[in-house]
Amino acid sequence: MTLDAALATFDALGAAWTWVIAGLVLAGAEILVPGVFLIWLGLAAVATGLAVAAFPIPWQGQTLLFAGLAVVLVTAATRLHRRGTGPGDAGLNRPDRGLIGRDGVLDAPIVHGVGRIRFDDTLWRVEGPDLPAGERVRVIGINGTVLRIERA
Known part of the structure; x- marks a missing residue:
């Protein structure tokens, strides 16, 4: 070399x-x-x-x-x-997104479009058609901290 x-x-x-x-x-x-x-x-x-x-x-x-x-x-x-981090992860760290599609029973009647429902240990405000307390409903969306619901 x-x-x-x-x-x-x-x-x-x-x-x-x-x-x-x-x-x-x-x-x-x-x-x-x-x-x-x-x-x-x-x-x-x-x-x-x-x-x-x-x-x-x-x-x-x-x-x-x-x-x-x-x-x-x-x-x-x-x-x-x-x-x-696609659209499937949009609910990451947003447990409220898991409520969409879930059925529940109204705690308070919906009067003038506003009522309450309990999921697990949390009481949520809901908006939807006027319904009596105890009515079975389904969550169809979320507006801030208010759940939008419909009769199940």
Whole structure:
């Protein structure tokens, strides 16, 4: 092995370690400043470092590889996050959304469109057609903290 080849190998390994260390610093920064963004840049940097260790890539190619991986990883993470917070999760941390479709019995009559019903340990205001106390009703919607009901 000539001196030039040895220096080229050393430069390639130095560049690879630089990318890996930069990736680990970015991943560590994610722990200190959470935002679920730097981790993807860190993973892109580590992957770039591994690619540089395996193949001789000039610095321009390394930069393009890192940028491409960063865009791909951030885009994939964003799409996965959006999929996890779709319309089905709209009721997350909103236990009142679980009342829609539930049947119950009026505690107080509905007079002039307003009455009361008890679900579990909570007394709710309801609005709907005038009905006597003890009438079986179904929750069809929510308006703020008032349940909209109809006769079951």
